[in-house]
Amino acid sequence: MAFENKRDVSLKFIEFMIECGALLFGDFTLKSGRKSPYFINTGEYKTGNQISKLGDFYANLIKNSELKFDVLFGPAYKGISLAVITSAKLASDGRDVKFSFDRKERKDHGDSKDILGSVPQDGDEIAIIEDVTTAGTSVRETIKLLQDCKINAEITALYISIDRMEKGTGEISATEQIKKEYGIDVFSIATTMDIIEYLENTPENCKPVPNAELHAKKMREYLEQYGI
Secondary structure, three states: OOOHHHHHHHHHHHHHHHOOEEEEEEEEOOOOOOEEEEEOHHOOOOOHHHHHHHHHHHHHHHHHOOOOOOOOEEEEOHHHHHHHHHHHHHOOOOOOOOEEEEEEOOOOOOOOOOOOOOOOOOOOEEEEEEEEEEOOOHHHHHHHHHHOOOOOOOEEEEEEEEOOOOOOOOOOOOHHHHHHHHHHEEEEEEHHHHHHHHHOOOOOOEEEEEEHHHHHHHHHHHHEEEEH
């Protein structure tokens, strides 16, 4: 899949999410406890064609970031499929990266490791891949996981689909907080403002979203309360 400039990529990705049912509008309670007028659910990518296109978007994001890393880590559960398909897409483009993911439930038989796939080694640089970040929870959980496994590796990047542009635990955005606390660069395919602009001015060749103006209004109000 060929991509143009970042704005075109963002618009195409938002259209793709809406078509797949992965971008929803309504009333949702987030993991952070906040009440949100929109929700991104990677679990709605349900076909081989959809997950393949999603991998293209992430691989394009990683390529344009121009960062090098040793292991692509996908936090369970949603990050698992993202790590697998994105590493496959990168390999088809000539960059073969290792991938790994964690296990939510501990096992007392067979392969009982907490990290599966290519387990990071001491000195490795790790990039995390997931759907969204609201308060940086996955980064903190991954850091703790590596510490518990006594792995002296460094997380250098976080790749997400949407930057929700919300405050973390303080007065700066979650992505800025991640950068400030851990020195981790965060890259997103699109942002909440991209979604709002899409709703307010849907491209002519895209299918209109029902009640788009109302959804955009609620999203702006949400950002006024929780945004940076």
